[in-house]
Amino acid sequence: MAVQLDDAADKAAPRTGKGDAPPGRRGGRGAGSSGTPTAPAGRTASAPAGRAASAPARRTPYLLLLPALLATAVFLGWPMVRNLLLSFQNLNMKELIQHLTDWRGTGNYQEILGSEQFWRVTSRTVVFTAVNVVLIMVLGVLIGLLLARLGTTVRLVLSAALVLAWAMPVIAATTVFQWLFDSRYGVVNWVLDRLGWHSMAHYDWVGSQLSTFFVITVLIVWQSLPFVALNLYAATTTIPKELYEAARMDGAGTWKVFTSVTFPFLKPFFLATTFLEIIWVFKAFPQIFAINQGGPDRLTETLPIYAFTEGVGNLHFGMGAAISLLTIVVLLAMTAYYLRLTFKQEQQEENGL
Numbered sequence: 001m002a003v004q005l006d007d008a009a010d011k012a013a014p015r016t017g018k019g020d021a022p023p024g025r026r027g028g029r030g031a032g033s034s035g036t037p038t039a040p041a042g043r044t045a046s047a048p049a050g051r052a053a054s055a056p057a058r059r060t061p062y063l064l065l066l067p068a069l070l071a072t073a074v075f076l077g078w079p080m081v082r083n084l085l086l087s088f089q090n091l092n093m094k095e096l097i098q099h100l101t102d103w104r105g106t107g108n109y110q111e112i113l114g115s116e117q118f119w120r121v122t123s124r125t126v127v128f129t130a131v132n133v134v135l136i137m138v139l140g141v142l143i144g145l146l147l148a149r150l151g152t153t154v155r156l157v158l159s160a161a162l163v164l165a166w167a168m169p170v171i172a173a174t175t176v177f178q179w180l181f182d183s184r185y186g187v188v189n190w191v192l193d194r195l196g197w198h199s200m201a202h203y204d205w206v207g208s209q210l211s212t213f214f215v216i217t218v219l220i221v222w223q224s225l226p227f228v229a230l231n232l233y234a235a236t237t238t239i240p241k242e243l244y245e246a247a248r249m250d251g252a253g254t255w256k257v258f259t260s261v262t263f264p265f266l267k268p269f270f271l272a273t274t275f276l277e278i279i280w281v282f283k284a285f286p287q288i289f290a291i292n293q294g295g296p297d298r299l300t301e302t303l304p305i306y307a308f309t310e311g312v313g314n315l316h317f318g319m320g321a322a323i324s325l326l327t328i329v330v331l332l333a334m335t336a337y338y339l340r341l342t343f344k345q346e347q348q349e350e351n352g353l
Contacts, residue, residue: 087322093315108322118306118323122330125282125302128213132281135221137274140228145258147233159230166226174290177219181205206292209299216300219287224280228273235269236262268345275338279331303327 087109089095090102112118143162147155165173180187183204192200206212243261252260263270285304288294294301294309301309307327311320 083321083324086318087325089318091317096317104318108318109326112319112322112326118326121301121303121306128217128302129278129282132217132220132224133274133277135217136224136228136277136281137270139221140225140273141232143225143229144232144236145262147229148236159233162226162229165222166230168223170223170286171290173223174219174287177215178291181215183207207296209296212292212296212300216288216291219291220281220284223287224277228277231269231273232266235266239265268342271338271341271345275334278334282331282334283327303330 088103088105090104090107094100095102143158147158150158179185181189183189183202186205188205189200189203192203204211205215239262243265244257247257247261282302283304284302285308288300288302288305289308292300294305298309303323304327307320307323310316310323
């Protein structure tokens with residue numbers, strides 16, 4: 001009986017020789033009975049599902065950015081287009097009331113670029129921006145390094161004072177400075193008079209170009225210092241303390257530690273902060289206009305004040321639009337220079353320089 005069962009099993013089992021392929025692989029590698037290749041059972045359903053799931057995942061970041069892009073196009077892009085069209089028109093009060101469109105082509109730009117006043121205001125704006133940014137960065141870095149060395153209580157008090165100065169509205173701060181430097185009731189003149197400078201008792205701080213720029217510079221620097229100081233202090237907390245200890249063990253002083261450890265480590269911060277301060281100071285409008293409206297005799301006008309005066313003040317709206325677009329071109333040129341420095345630094349870091 002056992003012999004008969006063994007013979008039946010031998011007949012039912014498939015016989016393979018050296019030239020025969022296994023039953024599951026006949027007709028080619030991974031082929032079925034028809035000879036066409038088939039994927040393994042575990043991959044048949046999972047591969048299309050994975051591809052289908054990855055496509056929406058790739059579109060998700062763009063869908064999340066879509067509301068911001070639409071808001072930018074509506075609230076920034078469309079006004080820019082309207083301003084560009086306006087800069088090619090001769091739009092004064094007559095054309096505005098009668099709804100006339102008088103195209104000048106590039107006439108506004110030719111008149112502006114050929115004007116000595118425009119180049120004088122541009123050079124004044126560049127110098128004014130450079131002086132303010134240098135003062136802001138130097139004083140801000142010093143205060144930031146001071147915050148890193150102070151005790152907890154004193155650092156909290158100083159940080160709170162910086163935050164309050166930064167949080168004060170621009171017009172409110174400008175009004176306070178107008179009162180401080182008032183010729184008759186100002187605290188600054190009163191203090192100087194008590195200290196022995198009796199000629200400053202009724203000094204008019206907005207009566208000359210240099211004194212007006214001095215008041216504006218003090219105001220802008222005072223408003224901008226907290227941003228640089230607090231950010232620098234936060235950035236210094238990311239520097240490993242071992243670097244400072246190693247530098248001091250090598251006999252490095254305070255200046256050497258700053259140039260060899262702090263500055264190289266925080267170089268991206270210095271580049272980004274300086275670039276932001278250049279933009280903010282370059283386009284500063286409320287401080288300059290509220291102090292003396294670009295006076296006396298338009299000697300403290302910067303490009304934003306010049307565009308507003310020509311456009312709204314003198315009712316030359318096409319001219320003001322052209323000046324504002326030229327101001328944007330200058331800012332874009334500075335932006336391109338900053339991006340070039342940033343890309344160069346990234347390449348040096350990638351190359352290990």
